[in-house]
Amino acid sequence: MIIPLLKHNLSSAIKTFFLLFALICLYTITIIYMYNPELSDMLSGYQDVLPGMMSAVGMTGIASNLLEWIQIYLYGFIMELFPMIFVIVLGNRLIMSHIDTGSMANLLSTPHSRFRIIFTQLISSIMLITCLLSAVTAVGIISSHILFPGELDITRYIQLNVSTLLLQLIILGIVCLAACVCNEARYYYTFGAGIPIIFFLLQMLSNMGEKLEKLKYVTIYTLLPAKEIIHGESYWIYNLSMILLALALFSFSIFWFDRRDLSI
Amino acid sequence: MKTIEVHHLTKDYGNKKGIFDLNFSVQKGEVFGFLGPNGAGKTTTIRHLMGFIRPDSGTVTINGMDCFSQHARLQQTLGYLPGEIALFNDMTGTSYLKFMADLKRVKDQTRIKKLMDYFELNPKGPIRKMSKGMKQKLAIICTFMSDPNIIILDEPTSGLDPLMQNRFIELILQAKKNGATILLSSHIFEEVEKSCDRTAIIRNGRLVTIENMNSLAQKKKKTYTVTFADQQAAQKFALDPSLPIQKVSNNQVLLSVNGAPGEILQKIGACHPVDMDIKTQTLEELFLHYYDEEVTP
Numbered sequence: 049m050i051i052p053l054l055k056h057n058l059s060s061a062i063k064t065f066f067l068l069f070a071l072i073c074l075y076t077i078t079i080i081y082m083y084n085p086e087l088s089d090m091l092s093g094y095q096d097v098l099p100g101m102m103s104a105v106g107m108t109g110i111a112s113n114l115l116e117w118i119q120i121y122l123y124g125f126i127m128e129l130f131p132m133i134f135v136i137v138l139g140n141r142l143i144m145s146h147i148d149t150g151s152m153a154n155l156l157s158t159p160h161s162r163f164r165i166i167f168t169q170l171i172s173s174i175m176l177i178t179c180l181l182s183a184v185t186a187v188g189i190i191s192s193h194i195l196f197p198g199e200l201d202i203t204r205y206i207q208l209n210v211s212t213l214l215l216q217l218i219i220l221g222i223v224c225l226a227a228c229v230c231n232e233a234r235y236y237y238t239f240g241a242g243i244p245i246i247f248f249l250l251q252m253l254s255n256m257g258e259k260l261e262k263l264k265y266v267t268i269y270t271l272l273p274a275k276e277i278i279h280g281e282s283y284w285i286y287n288l289s290m291i292l293l294a295l296a297l298f299s300f301s302i303f304w305f306d307r308r309d310l311s312i
Numbered sequence: 313m314k315t316i317e318v319h320h321l322t323k324d325y326g327n328k329k330g331i332f333d334l335n336f337s338v339q340k341g342e343v344f345g346f347l348g349p350n351g352a353g354k355t356t357t358i359r360h361l362m363g364f365i366r367p368d369s370g371t372v373t374i375n376g377m378d379c380f381s382q383h384a385r386l387q388q389t390l391g392y393l394p395g396e397i398a399l400f401n402d403m404t405g406t407s408y409l410k411f412m413a414d415l416k417r418v419k420d421q422t423r424i425k426k427l428m429d430y431f432e433l434n435p436k437g438p439i440r441k442m443s444k445g446m447k448q449k450l451a452i453i454c455t456f457m458s459d460p461n462i463i464i465l466d467e468p469t470s471g472l473d474p475l476m477q478n479r480f481i482e483l484i485l486q487a488k489k490n491g492a493t494i495l496l497s498s499h500i501f502e503e504v505e506k507s508c509d510r511t512a513i514i515r516n517g518r519l520v521t522i523e524n525m526n527s528l529a530q531k532k533k534k535t536y537t538v539t540f541a542d543q544q545a546a547q548k549f550a551l552d553p554s555l556p557i558q559k560v561s562n563n564q565v566l567l568s569v570n571g572a573p574g575e576i577l578q579k580i581g582a583c584h585p586v587d588m589d590i591k592t593q594t595l596e597e598l599f600l601h602y603y604d605e606e607v608t609p
Contacts, residue, residue, distance in 0.1 A: 050415065052411055052414035052415055053415065056400070056403075056411060060402055149398045149401075150394070150396055150398035151398040151399060151400055151401075153362075153364070153392075153394045153398065154398075154399065154400065154412065154415075154454070155415070156362065156363070156364060156383070156387075157362065157387060157390070157391075157392040157394075157454075158387055158412070158415040158416050159384050159385070159387040159388040159416065159417070160384055160387075160415065161383070161384035162383070162384075164384075307366075309364070309365040309366060310359075310364045310365065311359065311364070311365065312359075312364055312394075312398075
C-alpha cells in the first residue's frame with residue numbers, strides 16, 4: 049500500500065463522501081422519525097392503492113417493529129441507490145479518470161508496482177464505502193435511541209448494514225473491473241455504472257411480483273438477506289457468496305490492471 | 313556499456329499505425345535524440361520504455377531489465393517527462409510537488425527548491441488554473457527532482473518560452489555532465505542539435521537512420537554568397553573550374569563549400585569582391601529529405 053496516495057485518495061473523495069452522507073442521514077433520520085405503527089397501516093393503504101409503485105422500491109409489508117420499518121422504507125431503495133452512486137463516483141475518481149486523462153503516468157513513473165497502485169486504490173475505495181455505511185449505521189442507532197429509546201434491535205440493524213456493505217463491495221468490484229478494463233471514461237460509465245443500474249432496475253421489476261418475480265434470479269440485489277436478518281433466519285450463505293463474489297471481482301481487476309496496456 | 317536496448321520492437325495497432333521492427337541502443341552517459349514527425353511512433357516507443365505497454369514482439373530493456381515486468385525497480389533511477397502533461401488537477405502546485413516527492417521517496421527538498429528557482433516557478437495556486445507552460449515546468453521539476461541517472465523526455469520543451477527552452481537544454485547538458493543517460497524525443501531540430509550525441513530518425517513507425525551528430529556537423533555544407541562590383545567580375549570569377557560553383561546570378565556567385573575554407577577564401581580575396589555572406593545548412597535541411605521521401609525498410 050502507498051500511504052501518500054491513500055491520503056490523496058481520501059482527501060479527494062471527502063466532498064462527495066459528505067454530500068452522500070448528509071443525503072442518506074436526512075432520509076434515515078426522517079424515516080426513523082416517522083416511525084409509527086399506526087402510520088404503517090396508512091402506508092400499507094398506499095400499497096393497496098399504488099401496488100406497483102410501492103413494491104418496486106421494496107416498500108411492501110407491514111412493519112411490526114422499528115427495524116422492520118427501517119428495512120422496508122430504507123433498504124429497498126435509498127440504502128441501495130445512494131451507496132451505489134458513491135461507489136461509481138469512487139471508481140471513476142480513483143481509477144478511471146487517471147487512465148482517461150493520463151495522470152496515471154504520474155503514478156507509474158514512481159518506483160511503485162502496478163499491483164501496489166491498484167491495490168491502494170481498491171483499499172481506499174473499500175475504506176471510504178465502509179466509513180460511509182458505518183457512519184450511517186451510527187446515525188441510525190443514535191437517532192433511534194433518541195426518538196424511540198429501546199425500540200431498535202441494534203444487533204440485527206448492524207447485521208443488516210454489514211450485508212448492505214457486502215453488497216456494495218460487489219458493486220465496487222464491478223466498477224473496478226470496468227475501470228481496469230476500459231480505456232475511456234465513456235466505456236467505463238457504460239459498463240461500470242450501467243451493469244449495477246441494470247441489476248438495480250431488475251430488482252425493482254422483480255419486486256413488483258407475479259411473473260416478473262423470476263427476475264430476482266438474475267440480479268445481485270437478491271443477495272441482500274434483509275428479510276432473513278429481520279426474521280432471525282440463517283443468512284450466512286448470502287454473506288459468504290457476496291464476499292466470494294466481491295473477492296473474485298477484485299482479484300480479476302488487479303490481475304487485469306497488472307498486465308494491461310496503458311496508452312497514457 | 314548499453315543502458316537502453318530496443319530489439320526488434322513491434323507494436324501493430326493496425327492501419328499501418330504502430331512501430332515496426334525497431335532496433336537501437338543508447339550508451340551509458342549518452343544523449344540520444346529521437347526525431348520524427350507527429351505520429352511517427354516516438355511516444356509509442358517511449359511508452360514501451362516506461363512499461364506502460366507491452367511489445368507485440370521484440371524486447372525492450374533498460375540496464376538489462378525488462379521494461380514491463382521490472383518497471384517498478386527501473387523507476388528508482390529513472391526520470392520521465394510525458395509528452396501530454398496530465399497532472400492532478402485537484403491539487404495545488406505546491407501540494408503536487410510534495411505528493412510526487414513522497415511517492416518518489418525524495419527526502420531532500422533543496423533540489424526541488426533549486427529547480428523552482430531555475431525555472432522561475434511559483435507553484436502556489438491550483439493546477440487547473442495554471443497555464444500550459446507552468447504545468448510543463450511542474451512536470452519538468454518532477455522529472456528531475458530525484459536526480460535520475462536515466463532520463464526519458466517526450467517533447468520536453470513544448471509550452472515553454474524560448475528563454476526557458478534554453479534553460480531546459482542547459483539542464484540536460486548539466487545532467488549529461490553528471491553522467492546521466494538521456495533519451496530525448498522531439499520534432500524540433502534545434503533542440504536535438506544542441507544537446508544530442510546521436511539521433512535516430514523515425515518515420516511511419518520505422519527507423520530510418522541513426523546519425524552521429526558530430527560527423528553530421530562535418531557533413532553540413534556552407535553556402536558562400538560572394539557579391540562583386542558588376543556582372544563581368546562575377547562571371548570572370550566563376551570561370552575558375554576548381555571552385556564549387558553552385559549558381560551565378562547577376563553580380564553574385566553562390567558557392568557550396570564543404571571542409572576547410574582556406575584556399576577558396578584566398579581565391580575569393582584575389583578577385584576583390586565587394587561583399588560576402590556565409591550561410592550554414594541547418595540540421596533541418598539535412599534531415600528534411602528523410603521526412604519527405606517514402607522510405608522503404
